[in-house]
Amino acid sequence: MSGSNDPGSTCSETTLxxxxxxxxxLVDHRRVLLDVLREDLELWGARKGCDHGQCGACTVLVDxxxxxxxxxxAVALDGSExxxxxxxxxxxxxxxxxxxxFLDRDAFQCGYCTPGQLCSALGMLDEAAAGHPSRxxxxxxxxxxxxxxxxxxxxxxxxxxxxxxxxxxxxxxxxDVIP
Amino acid sequence: xxxxxxxxxxxxxERRENGESALGAxxERRExxxxxxxxxxxxxxxxxxxxxxxxxxxxxxxRGRVTGIDTAAALALPGVLAVLSHENAPxxxxxxxxxLAVLRDSRVPHRGWFVALVVGETLEAARAGAAAVxxxxxxxxxxxxxxxxxxxxxxxxxxxxxxxxxxxHGDPEGAFASAPVRVDVGYSVPPLHNHPMEPHATTAExxxxxxxxxxxxxxxxxxxxxxxxxxxxxxxxxxxxAEHVGGGFGSKGTPRPDVVLxxxxxxxxxxxxxxxxxxxxxxxVVGHRAPTLHRLRLGARPDGRLVSLIHEVTTxxxxxxxxxxxxxxxxxxxxxAPDSRTAHRVTPLDVPTPSxxxxxxxxxxxxxxxxxxxxxxxxxxxxxxxxRIVNEPDTEPDSGKPFSSRHLVECLREGARRFGWDRRDxxxxxxxxxxxxxxxxxxxxxxxxMAQPSTAAVRALSDGNFLVRINAxxxxxxxxxxxxxxxxxxxxxxxxxxRIEVGSTDLPAASLAGGSSGTASWGWAVHExxxxxxxxxxxxxVPAEGLEVRADTAGQADADSPYARHAFxxxxxxxxxxxxxxxxxxxxxxxxxAAGRILNSRTARSQFVGGMTMGLGMALTExxxxxxxxxxFTESDLxxxxxxxxxxxxxxxxxxIDEDDPHLNPMGSKGIGEIGIVGTAAAIGNxxxxxxxTRVRELPLTPDRxxxxxxxxxxxxxx
Ligand code: FES
Ligand code: FES
Numbered sequence: 031m032s033g034s035n036d037p038g039s040t041c042s043e044t045t046l047x048x049x050x051x052x053x054x055x056l057v058d059h060r061r062v063l064l065d066v067l068r069e070d071l072e073l074w075g076a077r078k079g080c081d082h083g084q085c086g087a088c089t090v091l092v093d094x095x096x097x098x099x100x101x102x103x104a105v106a107l108d109g110s111e112x113x114x115x116x117x118x119x120x121x122x123x124x125x126x127x128x129x130x131x132f133l134d135r136d137a138f139q140c141g142y143c144t145p146g147q148l149c150s151a152l153g154m155l156d157e158a159a160a161g162h163p164s165r166x167x168x169x170x171x172x173x174x175x176x177x178x179x180x181x182x183x184x185x186x187x188x189x190x191x192x193x194x195x196x197x198x199x200x201x202x203x204x205x206d207v208i209p
Numbered sequence: 210x211x212x213x214x215x216x217x218x219x220x221x222x223e224r225r226e227n228g229e230s231a232l233g234a235x236x237e238r239r240e241x242x243x244x245x246x247x248x249x250x251x252x253x254x255x256x257x258x259x260x261x262x263x264x265x266x267x268x269x270x271x272r273g274r275v276t277g278i279d280t281a282a283a284l285a286l287p288g289v290l291a292v293l294s295h296e297n298a299p300x301x302x303x304x305x306x307x308x309l310a311v312l313r314d315s316r317v318p319h320r321g322w323f324v325a326l327v328v329g330e331t332l333e334a335a336r337a338g339a340a341a342v343x344x345x346x347x348x349x350x351x352x353x354x355x356x357x358x359x360x361x362x363x364x365x366x367x368x369x370x371x372x373x374x375x376x377x378h379g380d381p382e383g384a385f386a387s388a389p390v391r392v393d394v395g396y397s398v399p400p401l402h403n404h405p406m407e408p409h410a411t412t413a414e415x416x417x418x419x420x421x422x423x424x425x426x427x428x429x430x431x432x433x434x435x436x437x438x439x440x441x442x443x444x445x446x447x448x449x450x451a452e453h454v455g456g457g458f459g460s461k462g463t464p465r466p467d468v469v470l471x472x473x474x475x476x477x478x479x480x481x482x483x484x485x486x487x488x489x490x491x492x493x494v495v496g497h498r499a500p501t502l503h504r505l506r507l508g509a510r511p512d513g514r515l516v517s518l519i520h521e522v523t524t525x526x527x528x529x530x531x532x533x534x535x536x537x538x539x540x541x542x543x544x545x546a547p548d549s550r551t552a553h554r555v556t557p558l559d560v561p562t563p564s565x566x567x568x569x570x571x572x573x574x575x576x577x578x579x580x581x582x583x584x585x586x587x588x589x590x591x592x593x594x595x596x597r598i599v600n601e602p603d604t605e606p607d608s609g610k611p612f613s614s615r616h617l618v619e620c621l622r623e624g625a626r627r628f629g630w631d632r633r634d635x636x637x638x639x640x641x642x643x644x645x646x647x648x649x650x651x652x653x654x655x656x657x658x659m660a661q662p663s664t665a666a667v668r669a670l671s672d673g674n675f676l677v678r679i680n681a682x683x684x685x686x687x688x689x690x691x692x693x694x695x696x697x698x699x700x701x702x703x704x705x706x707x708r709i710e711v712g713s714t715d716l717p718a719a720s721l722a723g724g725s726s727g728t729a730s731w732g733w734a735v736h737e738x739x740x741x742x743x744x745x746x747x748x749x750x751v752p753a754e755g756l757e758v759r760a761d762t763a764g765q766a767d768a769d770s771p772y773a774r775h776a777f778x779x780x781x782x783x784x785x786x787x788x789x790x791x792x793x794x795x796x797x798x799x800x801x802x803a804a805g806r807i808l809n810s811r812t813a814r815s816q817f818v819g820g821m822t823m824g825l826g827m828a829l830t831e832x833x834x835x836x837x838x839x840x841x842f843t844e845s846d847l848x849x850x851x852x853x854x855x856x857x858x859x860x861x862x863x864x865x866i867d868e869d870d871p872h873l874n875p876m877g878s879k880g881i882g883e884i885g886i887v888g889t890a891a892a893i894g895n896x897x898x899x900x901x902x903t904r905v906r907e908l909p910l911t912p913d914r915x916x917x918x919x920x921x922x923x924x925x926x927x928x
Contacts (some may be wrong), residue, residue: 080846
């Protein structure tokens, strides 16, 4: 693409694999991943609650790790794999079991925080399995899977605000899918 | 259920299995799948060819006039399409709500008031453009500080909701002075922000003189009327969609500046325009809960019976319009006291305009009253549950009207039983666990019953299904679901035979999702329409083209009632206070409600728990402050204004007592969206007192205040 990647250009060609599908875009250097997902790819599931890393509504998985997509400049993620709420259900799966658990538990009201809660919870489950510590667990040896009780779940999901106050139900739903 | 079930050729009408009513059942949210898959679209998520984005420029002074707007640098930026200000914005009619008088003149009534709007090809261009607009001001001195004795304070005629500003019975001062047991205390509640997770947003588009908006609102019918008036077009030239709304909590109850600005920008540029307000701009332009300073004087006999009850509230409003948080009003409903006075004073300041936030009036008012009742129980050496019970009135104290139903006592007793209240050692500071002090508290809750006229249509379809159409708004309450249940119940069909459309002015007009009145108002109209349809069908076949019936509840839903109608409840909390850090953690929170008939046990529970969660925030973490020097809310974003997070919220229990109240609406329901926040902060504050023996009379109960209280011993009276 002409003009891209030139010194002085304000846009760069960036390739992201989103929910398994590669996209090459000319991205404004000021554009964050959240706005690429929403405005360029029309994946609106990642929500914008604050645009400042304060609410978690924009949480998606980048290379398997949960991130606030409003805080990451998309151009810096060239080559990354992104998974959004739209890509949670596996092949042939209607819903991811966690999505089903959210439905079963009524773990939301307005639904605006929900995609972020879902992505965050999935990232969190992997972190706990990989032995990431938290304020709650002080006695698990490093690198060993951390058993998730309700306090652990609450602590580890505290970056995802829910003004509707669905927290107890969200914890129920997450507990439902803990292997 | 005596409705005649309609029959349809080829489709046998199944009566509900074993005669079960759809009402009350824990039916799953109809839009749940869209919400968990992320496919639900909110107001900003409306792509259109050529869509532009807008970014507002907030005033950076607290009071004055705009003397010049230099837009050259902004317009020179790539992608900036236009800069609107009072100098060039489309001229609109004068709004009834002065909060919507945006870009009309040079006046700056408070900091954060929008003085310009930049439209760009992209979000980034609009934002950069807004940063490049240079605004000059003639600055005037400002005053944003609310005090108990501000010289500009006056007694308003009315408080929010149309309640009289002042009510007095007998000789409250005299009765207080001669009461054997007296409590005279001050409480204060800071400004609070609604902060729904979806910021206020609108996508607007003009085509051939017709305006279409997707907006985040609690009531699209009013948005349409307001836009039509402002832009001088017939109402049928305006379409407003609000299919999914990411919460509102009052702040989207009426149109806010975003919808006016987006429509202006779309008209000015000839492009579809989305304006999603940046989070940190919200506190200044979408309303906030006004701070309230309370003085309570409770005089009682030694047996606990109140002889005098005086609740005086001082609050602020803006220079834009008068809004008076009706925080003394709940005291007119709660307890029997022969002599009483409930009064408001309001001071206009150079502050953003306050407005509705979940249970306006009741939430701060009941915090103060129920805290003072706890203090009175302490003075009397009486159990706080019993104190409330001995003051149970026979009729509504202020109006003298009989209650349509009132089961506060039952809520208190049932809550006490479930909570294990009888095992509580009443002595404050009696339970220590290492550095923690543990305590529990109780408070009553109350919320009035409201309903507004609405219209609805229901159509019997030839395939045996029914289609309900009503411009209700689902802000997260589950309106679609409960309205389908109401229709199914009245039509005596399984709920999956009812389809429903809500959230658009293409549908029959309906009232807003506010005042906990949505389900009652909309459900009433749906119920009426279904009743008429059932009558029309009268067991006969549905015509091939279907059959539609409409209902309008004007004159019915808004008819005066000879009854005082309110929901009641009781909140119980257990807290642990860290004597080293001053941190308070809620361990248990329990609510028991008497709110008429509960129409969907699943979504109702979520609303109760959500309300209690917001009450927990009000008690412990939420608080905003007006910076005296800059005239600005200091806590304007979610990093500084602390809404409860997962780790703050324990397992919360909500229960209810079934009420059979024939004086409400055809469903027998009371509103449930707000009562959960009412009294929760008092229950937690009372628990903190019980844990520590020290009374903190200013919310929120942050570690500094609690620790200061523990260190100080006896607290001052609060004013
Ligand atoms: S939108 Fe990214 S954290 Fe709030
Ligand atoms: S469901 Fe509304 S913010 Fe979480």
